[in-house]
Amino acid sequence: MAIAIEAPAQAKLKPAAAPGLFGTKTRKKTRLVTAVILALISMGPLLYMISLSFQPPSEIGTGNFVLWPSHPTTQNYVQAWDTVKLGQLLLNSTIVAAGTVVLTVVCASLAAFAFARYRFRFKELIFYLFLASLAVPSVELVIPQYLLMDRLHLIDSLLGLTLIYVSANLPFSIFLLRGFFEAVPHELEESFRLDGANSVRVLTRLLAPLSIPALAVVALFAFNAAWDEFVIALTLINSSSHFTVPIGLSLFIGAHTTEWGPLFAASVVATVPNVIAFMLSQRWFKSGVSLGGIR
Amino acid sequence: MTPYLLIIPAAAFYAVFTIYPIFRQFDVSFFNWQVFPGSQSPFVGWSNYSRLLHDPAVRTALYNTALYVVITVPAQMALGLFAAAVLTDRLPASALWRGLVFVPVVTSWVVVSFLFAYMFSPSGGLVDTILGLFAGHAVHFDWLAQTWSANIVIWLVGIWKGVGWSFIIFLAALDGTARDVIEAGRVDGATERRIWRSLIIPSIRQSIVFVLVLLVIGAASIFQSVWLISAGGPYGSTHVLYTYAYQQAFTDFSFGYAAAIGSLLAVVLFGLSVAEIQVLRPRGD
Numbered sequence: 001m002a003i004a005i006e007a008p009a010q011a012k013l014k015p016a017a018a019p020g021l022f023g024t025k026t027r028k029k030t031r032l033v034t035a036v037i038l039a040l041i042s043m044g045p046l047l048y049m050i051s052l053s054f055q056p057p058s059e060i061g062t063g064n065f066v067l068w069p070s071h072p073t074t075q076n077y078v079q080a081w082d083t084v085k086l087g088q089l090l091l092n093s094t095i096v097a098a099g100t101v102v103l104t105v106v107c108a109s110l111a112a113f114a115f116a117r118y119r120f121r122f123k124e125l126i127f128y129l130f131l132a133s134l135a136v137p138s139v140e141l142v143i144p145q146y147l148l149m150d151r152l153h154l155i156d157s158l159l160g161l162t163l164i165y166v167s168a169n170l171p172f173s174i175f176l177l178r179g180f181f182e183a184v185p186h187e188l189e190e191s192f193r194l195d196g197a198n199s200v201r202v203l204t205r206l207l208a209p210l211s212i213p214a215l216a217v218v219a220l221f222a223f224n225a226a227w228d229e230f231v232i233a234l235t236l237i238n239s240s241s242h243f244t245v246p247i248g249l250s251l252f253i254g255a256h257t258t259e260w261g262p263l264f265a266a267s268v269v270a271t272v273p274n275v276i277a278f279m280l281s282q283r284w285f286k287s288g289v290s291l292g293g294i295r
Numbered sequence: 296m297t298p299y300l301l302i303i304p305a306a307a308f309y310a311v312f313t314i315y316p317i318f319r320q321f322d323v324s325f326f327n328w329q330v331f332p333g334s335q336s337p338f339v340g341w342s343n344y345s346r347l348l349h350d351p352a353v354r355t356a357l358y359n360t361a362l363y364v365v366i367t368v369p370a371q372m373a374l375g376l377f378a379a380a381v382l383t384d385r386l387p388a389s390a391l392w393r394g395l396v397f398v399p400v401v402t403s404w405v406v407v408s409f410l411f412a413y414m415f416s417p418s419g420g421l422v423d424t425i426l427g428l429f430a431g432h433a434v435h436f437d438w439l440a441q442t443w444s445a446n447i448v449i450w451l452v453g454i455w456k457g458v459g460w461s462f463i464i465f466l467a468a469l470d471g472t473a474r475d476v477i478e479a480g481r482v483d484g485a486t487e488r489r490i491w492r493s494l495i496i497p498s499i500r501q502s503i504v505f506v507l508v509l510l511v512i513g514a515a516s517i518f519q520s521v522w523l524i525s526a527g528g529p530y531g532s533t534h535v536l537y538t539y540a541y542q543q544a545f546t547d548f549s550f551g552y553a554a555a556i557g558s559l560l561a562v563v564l565f566g567l568s569v570a571e572i573q574v575l576r577p578r579g580d
Contacts, residue, residue: 249406
């Protein structure tokens with residue numbers, strides 16, 4: 001079934017190029033220079049971190065500022081790999097992040113489907129109950145969650161960590177997906193159902209494919225949240241074989257010495273998945289945000 | 296039946312790992328809670344809350360938290376809107392600039408906290424080196440040794456990492472503004488200032504509320520950068536509410552007291568969010 005969403009005829013009457021926010025005075029040069037400066041401020045510290053990660057011990061943390069190492073070395077990476085078992089950390093974080101993404105996307109899609117396409121008792125009340133927890137930051141519940149996990153015997157467990165991350169990611173995800181699902185015309189769903197499709201098919205073959213931008217944003221946010229989470233992992237995980245990347249990174253900061261070189265090498269490695277996930281979802285990003293009802 | 300079945304998985308997660316802990320925290324806050332197995336937790340009524348009112352460390356933490364909100368939220372919003380305004384119209388390589396401005400948002404708090412701590416270190420740090428260039432002599436200022444300067448480092452991390460988030464929301468909002476109306480205003484001779492005040496800002500009001508509410512919640516719950524950069528030091532003077540509560544719980548094992556701080560903050564945050572939405576709601580809506 002081909003789906004073509006036609007622009008309203010009126011739109012075709014508009015001039016070909018819509019005027020910009022700054023109208024005919026484009027101020028292109030000033031804006032371009034400003035854009036470059038903004039990008040430099042955003043990227044500067046991260047580029048500097050890359051430089052630090054290649055600096056030998058004779059340059060980093062010795063009291064002299066070095067913009068780029070005169071003799072770049074990979075020894076920090078080797079040391080990071082050995083001392084904090086970076087490989088194990090990456091594996092643990094991958095397990096937790098993958099679990100969080102899959103469970104969040106599935107549970108949020110199902111719930112958003114119900115909120116967007118069905119009528120039922122207490123619908124809006126339940127929806128607002130979900131939304132209300134956007135006002136609950138994740139560090140807020142670390143104490144009772146610790147007590148809960150203790151009772152469930154999920155202390156020091158990657159599964160326990162995943163369950164909490166999914167719960168924390170659901171409200172925003174449901175909110176975003178509901179907006180997208182609601183935007184799909186009801187006629188499409190009716191013709192789907194006339195063809196004999198059940199609810200599962202409507203969700204997986206109609207709503208989900210039309211909501212790729214929102215799903216991409218939900219997946220990106222869930223991935224980043226799980227990959228970067230620190231407080232709950234710090235509290236729940238206590239054996240080094242179950243540490244996630246953020247906990248591993250914090251181990252470089254000792255009471256007496258700080259292994260800056262290996263810390264930044266590990267930090268570079270830890271940041272790569274964030275950047276890749278962002279690049280993969282970037283092309284859907286703006287429509288994911290703007291059509292999801294945020295504005 | 297179907298809609299209920301669809302909601303069950305999400306609702307189950309949410310009820311067990313979010314709703315129940317919220318109530319559990321209130322519950323714990325009325326006890327002198329003991330975490331060690333076999334020990335009794337005596338009920339103490341409101342005494343954790345009255346202790347909180349007289350604890351000078353809470354006052355310091357509350358002050359630092361409020362200061363963090365008041366300084367970083369407006370800064371993030373202003374810079375985010377500025378960046379969105381600069382990047383909303385087409386530019387060569389638009390997508391690249393937009394992406395780069397957003398990158399700090401996806402980096403991890405742990406990574407950037409340590410990175411900024413190093414950049415502000417007194418021995419060969421980037422910032423002191425740059426200041427040295429302007430001063431004409433070597434600068435070895437230890438930013439984390441003083442309360443005010445440690446706070447500045449913490450604020451800068453928050454602002455630097457947060458701008459991209461409000462930027463992306465404002466960018467989407469500006470995209471939706473009616474360009475022809477703005478153009479008409481310009482033809483009618485309205486000043487740039489007036490166009491922003493009377494046309495653009497009102498049309499993105501909803502996004503402004505959304506960003507404000509979530510940024511205030513995010514800023515009030517600041518934890519990681521403080522914990523990792525200053526660890527509340529020097530002498531506890533840079534503690535914010537959650538670092539103080541966390542220390543009370545997991546270093547001093549005063550779970551009941553920490554739960555009282557957390558519960559009070561939950562109520563405050565919820566009230567604040569409702570108030571912000573009410574205040575900024577367009578009239579006649």
